[in-house]
Amino acid sequence: MGITVSNISKSYKGVKALQDISFEVKPNELFGLIGPDGAGKTTLFRILTTLLIADKGQASVAGFDVLKDFKDIRKHVGYMPGRFSLYQDLTVEENLEFFATIFGTTIEENYDLIKDIYVQIEPFKDRRAGKLSGGMKQKLALSCALIHKPKVLFLDEPTTGVDPVSRKEFWDMLKRLQQKNITILVSTPYMDEAALCDRIALIQDGQILQIDTPEAIVKQYxxxxxxxxxxxxxxxxxxxxxxxxxxxxxxxxxxxxxxxxxxxxxxxxxxxxxxxxxxxxxxxxxxxATIEDSFMELAKYPNRTCKLSKT
Missing domain, CATH: 3.30.70.100 (Alpha-Beta Plaits)
Incomplete structure (x- = not known):
């Protein structure tokens, strides 16, 4: 099941964080929300994961309404926020066991889903999470977000501050997860990562500039x-x-x-x-032309070529 967003708007003290955002993520799609810091990506993620209420508009995740069915959504989504938010004083294994327990499951029950990721940090399972490197923290956070076998995975700028090798490994993992019938919505400020998504939405100042495949957006430059x-x-x-x-x-x-x-x-x-x-x-x-060139052109002339993909 995918994600549907219709005319979502949100303001903070008169500042418009999101302005009539609309798009759809297809089931099992790897969809990227691409834009700089302050574009509105995190606000949108918090709305879709039921941590924040929009001022107007509707949205559904995995077939559940973000307002009416917020409890169901929390059972069926995995969320990896931009900042490392796990318990730094707990060990790698203790963090994973904690999140498994919250969702009424065990590490063993869904180990097959996280195996490719967890085997890389399992040698450090007794190390406190706060002592891990950036790449290892990233893998642990992803494992915790997946331990209950979610239908939809939200990743908010997951590779920010991570070295290039770990970034590549992370995107390879996402491609493998996609094959396990998980819908993935990922946000990133890195334009080179946009090319790794099935489709992308370019976002600036709380507005969608264009939605299409990376190839189609570049071709339209x-x-x-x-x-x-x-x-x-x-x-x-x-x-x-x-x-x-x-x-x-x-x-x-x-x-x-x-x-x-x-x-x-x-x-x-x-x-x-x-x-x-x-x-x-x-x-x-x-x-x-590159995705970055396309983004700069659309940001400069937002009404010139903005349109939604029909595919």
Whole structure:
């Protein structure tokens, strides 16, 4: 069973955290909520896990209404909040036993579901949770969220502050969990993780910018992007921003991603301008759009290409 969100809004002291949010997560889908800090991701997760009540709108999780059936939802979902929230003074095994007991089950009963994850931290089962590394804490929190075999799994920025290797391992685990008939809603500020989801919703300032597959969103990017580099990155960015024909200018690793307002843009025109700005070692070449490029474009022009996927 999936998730349905219809026109959900929430404000805090006059500040709109969510504005008419609507989307649907299909059963067994790995759906990503992608956006920066403060976009409204955590507020939405708290509403869907019955920890917070929306000002307006409706939502259902695994077929249960978030208001009328909040007790049923709490039995059938797993929730891993952004901050490590397990008992730091309890050992790894004690934390897992505690959460199993709360849901009226045992580690043994659902061990098959968490086995791939738990075997990595089982050698440290007698270590206090507060003494674990970031990656190990992450695996323990996921094990605790899964121990009662939930129908829907909510993961709020689960890889924030985790090293790249642990991040990759975590997403590999999510793909395996998806094969066990679990619907997964994951939020992240990392644009590269968006490509690992079946579908994504880009969110900014409490509003959905676009919903579609990662591939479709990138494909809909409206302009040609150029990688630009030179001997002085700071000066390069400022010079490009001052260029009268620039549409967008964003740092992107060792390059600057540049788009032009003209349909007849010529690389040599831009190169001559940058040379006149006294920049050296100038390189300009076409490149492919990314999820991050799409997000920046939609955030700048939110009404230009925003639409829901029909798939």
């Amino acid at each position: 409206p302009k040609t992007i150029y990688n630009v580099s030179a001997n002085n990155m700071y000066q390069l960015i400022n010079s490009l921003k001052d260029y009268q024909y620039q549409h967008s200018v964003y740092p992107f690793g060792e390059f600057v991603h540049y788009t032009d307002v003209r349909n007849d843009f010529k690389i040599n025109d831009l190169k001559m301008y940058l040379e006149a700005e006294k920049l050296l070692n100038i390189k300009i070449e076409k490149t492919q």
